Amino acid sequence: MTGHESADFVLFDVDGTLMNAIANQRRMWATWAGRYGLDGDAVYEVALRTRPVDTFAEVAPDADPDECLALLHALEDEDVQIGTYDAFAGAAELLRALRPGSWALVTSNYEHRVRGRFARTGLPVPPLVVDATAVAEGKPSPAPYLRAASLLGARPERCLVVEDAPSGARAGRAAGMTVWTVNSPGPTPDSHRHFPTLAAAAPEILAFSGA
Known part of the structure:
Protein backbone atom coordinates (compact mmCIF):
# COMPACT_ATOMS: atom_id res chain seq x y z
CA MET A 1 0.00 0.00 0.00
CA THR A 2 1.25 3.47 -0.74
CA GLY A 3 0.60 6.65 1.20
CA HIS A 4 -1.88 7.77 -1.46
CA GLU A 5 -4.34 4.92 -0.99
CA SER A 6 -7.02 4.58 1.67
CA ALA A 7 -6.88 2.20 4.60
CA ASP A 8 -10.03 0.57 5.92
CA PHE A 9 -8.71 0.23 9.46
CA VAL A 10 -6.30 2.05 11.78
CA LEU A 11 -4.41 0.14 14.46
CA PHE A 12 -2.92 2.23 17.26
CA ASP A 13 -0.20 1.47 19.74
CA VAL A 14 -1.05 3.01 23.15
CA ASP A 15 1.86 4.06 25.38
CA GLY A 16 3.94 6.69 23.64
CA THR A 17 1.50 6.94 20.73
CA LEU A 18 -1.85 7.98 22.21
CA MET A 19 -0.84 8.45 25.83
CA ASN A 20 2.22 9.92 27.50
CA ALA A 21 3.09 7.58 30.34
CA GLY A 83 -0.29 7.66 38.25
CA THR A 84 -0.07 10.98 36.44
CA TYR A 85 -0.28 10.81 32.68
CA ASP A 86 -1.96 12.59 29.80
CA ALA A 87 -3.33 11.86 26.38
CA PHE A 88 -1.26 13.42 23.62
CA ALA A 89 -2.72 16.55 22.05
CA GLY A 90 -5.36 15.71 19.48
CA ALA A 91 -5.72 12.06 20.52
CA ALA A 92 -9.30 12.24 21.79
CA GLU A 93 -10.54 14.24 18.82
CA LEU A 94 -8.81 11.88 16.38
CA LEU A 95 -10.27 8.72 17.90
CA ARG A 96 -13.77 10.16 18.05
CA ALA A 97 -13.58 11.19 14.40
CA LEU A 98 -12.76 7.68 13.16
CA ARG A 99 -15.60 5.50 11.95
CA PRO A 100 -16.91 3.13 14.66
CA GLY A 101 -15.49 -0.32 14.13
CA SER A 102 -12.68 0.95 11.90
CA TRP A 103 -9.94 1.11 14.53
CA ALA A 104 -8.41 -0.89 17.36
CA LEU A 105 -5.71 -0.71 20.02
CA VAL A 106 -2.71 -3.04 19.89
CA THR A 107 -0.71 -2.90 23.11
CA SER A 108 1.87 -4.85 25.10
CA ASN A 109 -0.01 -3.83 28.24
CA TYR A 110 -3.22 -5.37 29.62
CA GLU A 111 -6.70 -4.38 28.54
CA HIS A 112 -8.09 -3.57 31.99
CA ARG A 113 -5.23 -1.11 32.59
CA VAL A 114 -5.68 0.51 29.21
CA ARG A 115 -9.37 0.98 29.92
CA GLY A 116 -8.61 2.43 33.36
CA ARG A 117 -6.10 4.93 32.00
CA PHE A 118 -8.32 5.88 29.08
CA ALA A 119 -11.19 6.54 31.46
CA ARG A 120 -9.00 8.89 33.49
CA THR A 121 -7.77 10.79 30.44
CA GLY A 122 -11.06 10.95 28.52
CA LEU A 123 -9.98 8.82 25.58
CA PRO A 124 -12.61 6.62 23.93
CA VAL A 125 -11.94 2.88 23.94
CA PRO A 126 -12.82 0.80 20.87
CA PRO A 127 -14.52 -2.59 21.15
CA LEU A 128 -11.28 -4.33 20.18
CA VAL A 129 -8.14 -4.16 22.30
CA VAL A 130 -5.42 -6.67 21.44
CA ASP A 131 -3.31 -6.87 24.59
CA ALA A 132 -0.42 -8.91 26.01
CA THR A 133 -2.66 -11.91 26.66
CA ALA A 134 -4.04 -12.11 23.11
CA VAL A 135 -0.93 -13.49 21.38
CA ALA A 136 1.93 -15.83 22.15
CA GLU A 137 4.54 -13.41 20.77
CA GLY A 138 4.63 -9.66 21.31
CA LYS A 139 6.11 -6.88 19.22
CA PRO A 140 8.38 -6.87 17.19
CA SER A 141 6.60 -10.04 16.08
CA PRO A 142 3.81 -9.21 13.61
CA ALA A 143 1.46 -11.46 15.61
CA PRO A 144 -0.34 -8.69 17.58
CA TYR A 145 -1.13 -6.65 14.48
CA LEU A 146 -2.14 -9.69 12.46
CA ARG A 147 -4.43 -10.75 15.30
CA ALA A 148 -6.10 -7.33 15.31
CA ALA A 149 -6.61 -7.41 11.55
CA SER A 150 -8.09 -10.90 11.73
CA LEU A 151 -10.56 -9.94 14.46
CA LEU A 152 -11.59 -6.85 12.51
CA GLY A 153 -12.02 -8.86 9.33
CA ALA A 154 -9.40 -6.71 7.60
CA ARG A 155 -6.71 -7.64 5.12
CA PRO A 156 -3.29 -6.56 6.40
CA GLU A 157 -2.65 -4.42 3.34
CA ARG A 158 -5.75 -2.39 4.20
CA CYS A 159 -4.47 -1.49 7.68
CA LEU A 160 -2.57 1.58 8.86
CA VAL A 161 -0.41 1.12 11.96
CA VAL A 162 0.37 4.18 14.11
CA GLU A 163 3.36 3.64 16.40
CA ASP A 164 6.08 5.47 18.28
CA ALA A 165 8.60 2.69 18.93
CA PRO A 166 10.97 0.86 16.56
CA SER A 167 9.78 -2.55 17.75
CA GLY A 168 6.15 -1.66 17.04
CA ALA A 169 6.99 -0.23 13.64
CA ARG A 170 8.88 -3.41 12.83
CA ALA A 171 5.87 -5.47 13.86
CA GLY A 172 3.52 -3.51 11.64
CA ARG A 173 5.87 -3.64 8.65
CA ALA A 174 6.36 -7.40 9.09
CA ALA A 175 2.57 -7.79 9.14
CA GLY A 176 2.39 -6.26 5.67
CA MET A 177 0.74 -3.05 6.84
CA THR A 178 1.43 0.63 6.23
CA VAL A 179 3.32 2.08 9.22
CA TRP A 180 3.43 5.69 10.35
CA THR A 181 5.46 6.77 13.38
CA VAL A 182 4.72 9.71 15.68
CA ASN A 183 6.05 11.42 18.83
CA SER A 184 9.72 10.67 18.20
CA PRO A 185 12.63 12.71 16.81
CA GLY A 186 12.77 10.86 13.52
CA PRO A 187 11.49 7.89 11.52
CA THR A 188 12.45 4.30 12.21
CA PRO A 189 13.80 2.06 9.44
CA ASP A 190 10.37 0.38 9.22
CA SER A 191 8.11 3.44 9.05
CA HIS A 192 6.66 4.56 5.74
CA ARG A 193 6.01 8.09 7.05
CA HIS A 194 6.96 9.99 10.18
CA PHE A 195 5.33 12.86 12.06
CA PRO A 196 6.93 14.69 14.99
CA THR A 197 3.64 14.62 16.94
CA LEU A 198 0.35 12.77 16.91
CA ALA A 199 -1.45 16.08 16.37
CA ALA A 200 0.53 16.64 13.18
CA ALA A 201 -0.41 13.19 11.95
CA ALA A 202 -4.10 13.34 12.88
CA PRO A 203 -5.43 15.06 9.72
CA GLU A 204 -3.42 12.67 7.55
CA ILE A 205 -4.65 9.65 9.51
CA LEU A 206 -8.25 10.75 9.04
CA ALA A 207 -7.73 11.36 5.33
CA PHE A 208 -5.89 8.08 4.90
CA SER A 209 -8.66 6.16 6.68
CA GLY A 210 -11.42 7.78 4.67
CA ALA A 211 -13.03 9.23 7.81
Missing part, protein backbone atom coordinates in the same frame (compact mmCIF):
# COMPACT_ATOMS: atom_id res chain seq x y z
CA ILE A 22 6.88 7.64 30.11
CA ALA A 23 7.51 9.11 33.56
CA ASN A 24 5.14 6.60 35.14
CA GLN A 25 6.66 3.66 33.30
CA ARG A 26 10.19 4.71 34.26
CA ARG A 27 9.19 5.06 37.90
CA MET A 28 7.36 1.75 37.95
CA TRP A 29 10.18 -0.19 36.33
CA ALA A 30 12.71 1.50 38.64
CA THR A 31 10.72 0.25 41.62
CA TRP A 32 10.49 -3.21 40.12
CA ALA A 33 14.21 -3.30 39.31
CA GLY A 34 15.10 -2.14 42.82
CA ARG A 35 13.40 -5.21 44.29
CA TYR A 36 15.83 -7.38 42.32
CA GLY A 37 18.94 -5.24 42.79
CA LEU A 38 18.95 -4.14 39.14
CA ASP A 39 19.55 -0.80 37.46
CA GLY A 40 16.19 0.82 36.72
CA ASP A 41 17.28 2.67 33.58
CA ALA A 42 18.81 -0.45 32.07
CA VAL A 43 15.70 -2.50 32.81
CA TYR A 44 13.46 0.19 31.36
CA GLU A 45 15.41 0.19 28.09
CA VAL A 46 14.73 -3.54 27.76
CA ALA A 47 11.08 -3.14 28.76
CA LEU A 48 10.58 -0.58 26.00
CA ARG A 49 11.16 -3.18 23.31
CA THR A 50 9.80 -6.40 24.83
CA ARG A 51 6.79 -7.83 26.60
CA PRO A 52 7.12 -8.12 30.41
CA VAL A 53 7.74 -11.89 30.32
CA ASP A 54 10.55 -11.36 27.83
CA THR A 55 11.98 -8.50 29.91
CA PHE A 56 12.13 -10.77 32.98
CA ALA A 57 13.88 -13.48 31.00
CA GLU A 58 16.53 -11.02 29.79
CA VAL A 59 17.22 -8.96 32.91
CA ALA A 60 16.47 -11.46 35.69
CA PRO A 61 16.82 -14.95 34.18
CA ASP A 62 17.29 -16.62 37.58
CA ALA A 63 14.22 -15.04 39.18
CA ASP A 64 10.82 -16.72 39.40
CA PRO A 65 8.91 -15.32 36.39
CA ASP A 66 5.58 -15.69 38.17
CA GLU A 67 6.89 -13.66 41.10
CA CYS A 68 8.31 -11.06 38.70
CA LEU A 69 4.96 -10.75 36.96
CA ALA A 70 2.99 -10.57 40.19
CA LEU A 71 5.10 -7.64 41.39
CA LEU A 72 4.76 -5.86 38.05
CA HIS A 73 1.00 -6.39 38.06
CA ALA A 74 0.73 -4.88 41.52
CA LEU A 75 2.80 -1.85 40.53
CA GLU A 76 0.86 -1.28 37.30
CA ASP A 77 -2.53 -1.69 38.96
CA GLU A 78 -1.48 0.90 41.53
CA ASP A 79 -0.32 3.20 38.74
CA VAL A 80 -3.73 3.06 37.05
CA GLN A 81 -5.20 4.56 40.21
CA ILE A 82 -2.55 7.09 41.27
Whole structure:
Protein backbone atom coordinates (compact mmCIF):
# COMPACT_ATOMS: atom_id res chain seq x y z
CA MET A 1 0.00 0.00 0.00
CA THR A 2 1.25 3.47 -0.74
CA GLY A 3 0.60 6.65 1.20
CA HIS A 4 -1.88 7.77 -1.46
CA GLU A 5 -4.34 4.92 -0.99
CA SER A 6 -7.02 4.58 1.67
CA ALA A 7 -6.88 2.20 4.60
CA ASP A 8 -10.03 0.57 5.92
CA PHE A 9 -8.71 0.23 9.46
CA VAL A 10 -6.30 2.05 11.78
CA LEU A 11 -4.41 0.14 14.46
CA PHE A 12 -2.92 2.23 17.26
CA ASP A 13 -0.20 1.47 19.74
CA VAL A 14 -1.05 3.01 23.15
CA ASP A 15 1.86 4.06 25.38
CA GLY A 16 3.94 6.69 23.64
CA THR A 17 1.50 6.94 20.73
CA LEU A 18 -1.85 7.98 22.21
CA MET A 19 -0.84 8.45 25.83
CA ASN A 20 2.22 9.92 27.50
CA ALA A 21 3.09 7.58 30.34
CA ILE A 22 6.88 7.64 30.11
CA ALA A 23 7.51 9.11 33.56
CA ASN A 24 5.14 6.60 35.14
CA GLN A 25 6.66 3.66 33.30
CA ARG A 26 10.19 4.71 34.26
CA ARG A 27 9.19 5.06 37.90
CA MET A 28 7.36 1.75 37.95
CA TRP A 29 10.18 -0.19 36.33
CA ALA A 30 12.71 1.50 38.64
CA THR A 31 10.72 0.25 41.62
CA TRP A 32 10.49 -3.21 40.12
CA ALA A 33 14.21 -3.30 39.31
CA GLY A 34 15.10 -2.14 42.82
CA ARG A 35 13.40 -5.21 44.29
CA TYR A 36 15.83 -7.38 42.32
CA GLY A 37 18.94 -5.24 42.79
CA LEU A 38 18.95 -4.14 39.14
CA ASP A 39 19.55 -0.80 37.46
CA GLY A 40 16.19 0.82 36.72
CA ASP A 41 17.28 2.67 33.58
CA ALA A 42 18.81 -0.45 32.07
CA VAL A 43 15.70 -2.50 32.81
CA TYR A 44 13.46 0.19 31.36
CA GLU A 45 15.41 0.19 28.09
CA VAL A 46 14.73 -3.54 27.76
CA ALA A 47 11.08 -3.14 28.76
CA LEU A 48 10.58 -0.58 26.00
CA ARG A 49 11.16 -3.18 23.31
CA THR A 50 9.80 -6.40 24.83
CA ARG A 51 6.79 -7.83 26.60
CA PRO A 52 7.12 -8.12 30.41
CA VAL A 53 7.74 -11.89 30.32
CA ASP A 54 10.55 -11.36 27.83
CA THR A 55 11.98 -8.50 29.91
CA PHE A 56 12.13 -10.77 32.98
CA ALA A 57 13.88 -13.48 31.00
CA GLU A 58 16.53 -11.02 29.79
CA VAL A 59 17.22 -8.96 32.91
CA ALA A 60 16.47 -11.46 35.69
CA PRO A 61 16.82 -14.95 34.18
CA ASP A 62 17.29 -16.62 37.58
CA ALA A 63 14.22 -15.04 39.18
CA ASP A 64 10.82 -16.72 39.40
CA PRO A 65 8.91 -15.32 36.39
CA ASP A 66 5.58 -15.69 38.17
CA GLU A 67 6.89 -13.66 41.10
CA CYS A 68 8.31 -11.06 38.70
CA LEU A 69 4.96 -10.75 36.96
CA ALA A 70 2.99 -10.57 40.19
CA LEU A 71 5.10 -7.64 41.39
CA LEU A 72 4.76 -5.86 38.05
CA HIS A 73 1.00 -6.39 38.06
CA ALA A 74 0.73 -4.88 41.52
CA LEU A 75 2.80 -1.85 40.53
CA GLU A 76 0.86 -1.28 37.30
CA ASP A 77 -2.53 -1.69 38.96
CA GLU A 78 -1.48 0.90 41.53
CA ASP A 79 -0.32 3.20 38.74
CA VAL A 80 -3.73 3.06 37.05
CA GLN A 81 -5.20 4.56 40.21
CA ILE A 82 -2.55 7.09 41.27
CA GLY A 83 -0.29 7.66 38.25
CA THR A 84 -0.07 10.98 36.44
CA TYR A 85 -0.28 10.81 32.68
CA ASP A 86 -1.96 12.59 29.80
CA ALA A 87 -3.33 11.86 26.38
CA PHE A 88 -1.26 13.42 23.62
CA ALA A 89 -2.72 16.55 22.05
CA GLY A 90 -5.36 15.71 19.48
CA ALA A 91 -5.72 12.06 20.52
CA ALA A 92 -9.30 12.24 21.79
CA GLU A 93 -10.54 14.24 18.82
CA LEU A 94 -8.81 11.88 16.38
CA LEU A 95 -10.27 8.72 17.90
CA ARG A 96 -13.77 10.16 18.05
CA ALA A 97 -13.58 11.19 14.40
CA LEU A 98 -12.76 7.68 13.16
CA ARG A 99 -15.60 5.50 11.95
CA PRO A 100 -16.91 3.13 14.66
CA GLY A 101 -15.49 -0.32 14.13
CA SER A 102 -12.68 0.95 11.90
CA TRP A 103 -9.94 1.11 14.53
CA ALA A 104 -8.41 -0.89 17.36
CA LEU A 105 -5.71 -0.71 20.02
CA VAL A 106 -2.71 -3.04 19.89
CA THR A 107 -0.71 -2.90 23.11
CA SER A 108 1.87 -4.85 25.10
CA ASN A 109 -0.01 -3.83 28.24
CA TYR A 110 -3.22 -5.37 29.62
CA GLU A 111 -6.70 -4.38 28.54
CA HIS A 112 -8.09 -3.57 31.99
CA ARG A 113 -5.23 -1.11 32.59
CA VAL A 114 -5.68 0.51 29.21
CA ARG A 115 -9.37 0.98 29.92
CA GLY A 116 -8.61 2.43 33.36
CA ARG A 117 -6.10 4.93 32.00
CA PHE A 118 -8.32 5.88 29.08
CA ALA A 119 -11.19 6.54 31.46
CA ARG A 120 -9.00 8.89 33.49
CA THR A 121 -7.77 10.79 30.44
CA GLY A 122 -11.06 10.95 28.52
CA LEU A 123 -9.98 8.82 25.58
CA PRO A 124 -12.61 6.62 23.93
CA VAL A 125 -11.94 2.88 23.94
CA PRO A 126 -12.82 0.80 20.87
CA PRO A 127 -14.52 -2.59 21.15
CA LEU A 128 -11.28 -4.33 20.18
CA VAL A 129 -8.14 -4.16 22.30
CA VAL A 130 -5.42 -6.67 21.44
CA ASP A 131 -3.31 -6.87 24.59
CA ALA A 132 -0.42 -8.91 26.01
CA THR A 133 -2.66 -11.91 26.66
CA ALA A 134 -4.04 -12.11 23.11
CA VAL A 135 -0.93 -13.49 21.38
CA ALA A 136 1.93 -15.83 22.15
CA GLU A 137 4.54 -13.41 20.77
CA GLY A 138 4.63 -9.66 21.31
CA LYS A 139 6.11 -6.88 19.22
CA PRO A 140 8.38 -6.87 17.19
CA SER A 141 6.60 -10.04 16.08
CA PRO A 142 3.81 -9.21 13.61
CA ALA A 143 1.46 -11.46 15.61
CA PRO A 144 -0.34 -8.69 17.58
CA TYR A 145 -1.13 -6.65 14.48
CA LEU A 146 -2.14 -9.69 12.46
CA ARG A 147 -4.43 -10.75 15.30
CA ALA A 148 -6.10 -7.33 15.31
CA ALA A 149 -6.61 -7.41 11.55
CA SER A 150 -8.09 -10.90 11.73
CA LEU A 151 -10.56 -9.94 14.46
CA LEU A 152 -11.59 -6.85 12.51
CA GLY A 153 -12.02 -8.86 9.33
CA ALA A 154 -9.40 -6.71 7.60
CA ARG A 155 -6.71 -7.64 5.12
CA PRO A 156 -3.29 -6.56 6.40
CA GLU A 157 -2.65 -4.42 3.34
CA ARG A 158 -5.75 -2.39 4.20
CA CYS A 159 -4.47 -1.49 7.68
CA LEU A 160 -2.57 1.58 8.86
CA VAL A 161 -0.41 1.12 11.96
CA VAL A 162 0.37 4.18 14.11
CA GLU A 163 3.36 3.64 16.40
CA ASP A 164 6.08 5.47 18.28
CA ALA A 165 8.60 2.69 18.93
CA PRO A 166 10.97 0.86 16.56
CA SER A 167 9.78 -2.55 17.75
CA GLY A 168 6.15 -1.66 17.04
CA ALA A 169 6.99 -0.23 13.64
CA ARG A 170 8.88 -3.41 12.83
CA ALA A 171 5.87 -5.47 13.86
CA GLY A 172 3.52 -3.51 11.64
CA ARG A 173 5.87 -3.64 8.65
CA ALA A 174 6.36 -7.40 9.09
CA ALA A 175 2.57 -7.79 9.14
CA GLY A 176 2.39 -6.26 5.67
CA MET A 177 0.74 -3.05 6.84
CA THR A 178 1.43 0.63 6.23
CA VAL A 179 3.32 2.08 9.22
CA TRP A 180 3.43 5.69 10.35
CA THR A 181 5.46 6.77 13.38
CA VAL A 182 4.72 9.71 15.68
CA ASN A 183 6.05 11.42 18.83
CA SER A 184 9.72 10.67 18.20
CA PRO A 185 12.63 12.71 16.81
CA GLY A 186 12.77 10.86 13.52
CA PRO A 187 11.49 7.89 11.52
CA THR A 188 12.45 4.30 12.21
CA PRO A 189 13.80 2.06 9.44
CA ASP A 190 10.37 0.38 9.22
CA SER A 191 8.11 3.44 9.05
CA HIS A 192 6.66 4.56 5.74
CA ARG A 193 6.01 8.09 7.05
CA HIS A 194 6.96 9.99 10.18
CA PHE A 195 5.33 12.86 12.06
CA PRO A 196 6.93 14.69 14.99
CA THR A 197 3.64 14.62 16.94
CA LEU A 198 0.35 12.77 16.91
CA ALA A 199 -1.45 16.08 16.37
CA ALA A 200 0.53 16.64 13.18
CA ALA A 201 -0.41 13.19 11.95
CA ALA A 202 -4.10 13.34 12.88
CA PRO A 203 -5.43 15.06 9.72
CA GLU A 204 -3.42 12.67 7.55
CA ILE A 205 -4.65 9.65 9.51
CA LEU A 206 -8.25 10.75 9.04
CA ALA A 207 -7.73 11.36 5.33
CA PHE A 208 -5.89 8.08 4.90
CA SER A 209 -8.66 6.16 6.68
CA GLY A 210 -11.42 7.78 4.67
CA ALA A 211 -13.03 9.23 7.81
